[in-house]
Amino acid sequence: MRRRKRRRKRNDSYFIMILSCLLVLNIGFLIYRLVSNNFRLGSISTGLNKDIAQEKDVDDQGELEYKYDYIIDRLDEYESLIIIRESNGISSIENIPEPLNIEKVKVDKQKPYILMYHTHATESFLVEDETLYHNQDTSKNMANIGQIMAKVLEAKGHKVDHVKTLHDIPSYSKSYSRSSTTINNKKAENNNLKIFLDLHRDGVDINADYKEKFLKTARIDINGIRTATFSLVVGPDAENYEQVLNFAKYIKAVSDALYPNLCTGIIVKPYGKYNLNVSNFSALIEVGSNLVTQEEASETAKLIGEIMSLVIDSIIE
DSSP, X not given: OHHHHHHHHHHHHXXXXXXXXXXXXXXXXXXXXXXXXXXXXXXXXXXXXXXXXXXXXXXXXXXXXXXXXXXXOOOHHHHTTOOOOSTTSOOOGGGOOOOSSOOOBOOOTTSOXXXXXXTTTTBOOOOSSTTOOBOOOTTSSHHXXXXXXXXXXXXXXXXXXXXXXXXXXXXXXXXXXXXXXXXXXXXXXXXXXXXXXXXXXXXXXXXXXXXXXXXXXXXXXXXXXXXXXXXXXXXXXSTTHHHHHHHHHHHHHHHHHHXXXXXXXXXXXXXXXXXXXXXXXXXXXXXXXXXXXXXXXXXXXXXXXXXXXXXXXXXBO
C-alpha cells in the first residue's frame, strides 16, 4: 500500500511539473507576442511610425502573410533643401528641391511616357459596412482615383496611359503577375513609357491594435479640406532598389515641400519587388486607406497629381 501511495505521489508530482512547464511556455509566448505587437522590428524611423504596423499582404503565390516593415519618414538628405516660407505651412513651387542621386530620363513628349495602373484595382474606401473594402465598380475603386490623378497630370501637359484593368480579379492570387503582364505588353506597344505608377490604398484591419494610432495620421486638413494622407512602398529585392528608393524619396521631398505631413513615409517591405524593377522611375503609391472616405482620397489624388507633375518636370531632360 505504501509503495502505491508513493508511486501516486510521484506521478502527481510529475504531472504538476509538466503542467507548470506548459504554463510557463504559454506565458512566455504571450509576452513575446505582446512585445512583438508594440515594437517595429528594425525600424529606421525617428518619428510617429516607430510602432508596429503589420501589413496584411498577398504575395505572388496568393498566400496571406503578416510582415514587418521599415518606415522612412524623415529625409535627412533633403532636410536643408526644403524651405517652407508661408505661414499656412505650404511652400511655393519655387522652393521645390532638386532631385538627388537621380539620373534624368529622356522622353518623347508627344507620346505617353507615364503608365498608370492598379495591381489591386478593386481596393475601395470607407463605407457603412466596415467589412466591404473592395468594389469592382471603377467609379468607386482605385481606377477612379487613378483617373482623377491622370487628369491633373494631363492638364499640366504630361502624357499618361491609364490602365483600369482589375488585376486582382478573380482573386488576389497572382495580382502582381497579371499587372506585370500588362506592363510588359504596354512597353512592347510603346517604348516611350518610362515612368510607372501603381496606385493602391492602404489597408488596416478594423480590429488591429494600432488602428487608433493609424487614424491620427490617416487624414489632414489642407486649405480647409479634409484630405487623406498617402505613403510610398518599395521592395528590397528589385535589382534597382536604390534607384527606386531615391525616386520615392524625391516624391516625398516634393510632397513635404508643398504639403507637409501629406506623405506619411516610405514603407520598405522586408522582401519583394512589387514590379518596381521595371524602371528606375517606378512608384507604388498608397492613396489613403480603408479608414478614409472616397471623397478624402479623391482630394489626395488631386494633390499627388500636382506633386508628381513637379517631380516629373524635374527628372525629364
